[in-house]
Amino acid sequence: MRKSIFFVVTVMLLCWNAANAQHVNVTFRANLATVPDTLGPNSVVQIRGTTITAAGHSADDASIDTLAPGVLLAWNGHSTMFLKHIEGDYWEATFPIPAGSKIAYKFFTNSAHDTVYSGADWEHKGWEDNIKTIPGIYSGNRGLDLTTFTGTDTTLPLQFVNGIKYGAEQYFRPYTETDSIDVWFRVNMEGWEDFNDQTQVVGVRGGVSPGYLGDLSWDHTFFLTQEKKHSNTGQCDYNGKYFWSGHVRIPKESVSAGQEIEYKFVIMSKGDPDDADPLRWEDSNRSFTISSTK
Known part of the structure; x- marks a missing residue:
């Protein structure tokens, strides 16, 4: 009996590792100091978007993509990718993204509510402005390209939510960094x-x-x-x-x-x-x- 239990546990672990290897844990970090709004620790900060695949999904696709169990990506309130408040204007979250995939996305923020869902009156009150087009990513959205990434974890550079100007760079800063x-x-x-x-x-x-x-x-x-x-x-x-x-x-x-x-x-x-x-x-x-x- 002990050998059988060990065998079953081993198989379960191997299956979990195989499934886990098909995803990359991506950490998104956002700074909301550039949002023309006043947000609190419980305000909504959400990632919305779609996967871009050879099957024809595009940056303006209206489908709901399941990136992993319980992790949904969509251009509306169906998205379950919410960032959590860390401190000050900083928000962060880690999500499993399918290895080898490419996604287009935007940040959505709303200070008056602590959640959002499809059909809510405020469902589209909080979009950031367009980002400068990235090759291979369409319609002025942010882009994440994992097609050549071979690791299991990655942390993206800090991103300021774009409330500054139309067509800002994806990793823009509202100021010029110095040695100070x-x-x-x-x-x-x-x-x-x-x-x-x-x-x-x-x-x-x-x-x-x-x-x-x-x-x-x-x-x-x-x-x-x-x-x-x-x-x-x-x-x-x-x-x-x-x-x-x-x-x-x-x-x-x-x-x-x-x-x-x-x-x-x-x-x-x-x-x-x-x-x-x-x-x-x-x-x-x-x-x-x-x-x-x-």
Whole structure:
């Protein structure tokens, strides 16, 4: 009896390994700082798309593809490929994708709900904008090509969800990376009723006083730039012009991993120098933590 049990278990393991070898565990990482919306940890972040095969599936195919048991890929709410919130604007998930396959996909986000399904009123309120066409992948979608990949696991580079412009590169950055620690500040001013973008601007103060911590200072304002109306409006709740953003650099040698940096958003009169007194400060300090200086 013991030999029979061992034989059965061995066969089951061999079958599982054979099936598992037919898939690649692909980790998707997304940054939502570029979505013209304000999302929380429970907001919907979903991958939608289709497989592209020799049988004729294309990037605009309306079918529902089963990538693995329980893993469905579709261009609508049928997709079960949801990313989970990690921290801040970062979301991540790993899915088994058939080895040797090619898929076209887009990110879908919705801040007002924690799930989405086919037929929901908000089923299509949250598409990202088109991506620059990739050879072999159609209709301005993101592409994943595993046709020459021979491993069992892979992690894709970080992808910013495209709420910036039509035809952005798949792995675009909203800022130019430097040798410093790059911090992307972004704030939604839609809820600040007495803010007037015709006479006022938004900035950031923080870091140290006196002096500077890179571009940050409690005595000087780092001015943010008002964003333009986006061709994609995310959940369709906000106009892109309500968002102000900017790229702050902090020298690596001036901070340490785990260090907490405090800051506040401030309102300034348009045309004021950076050392002028702000018209208004936020009530409480915000903070972010230096995760690494490497």
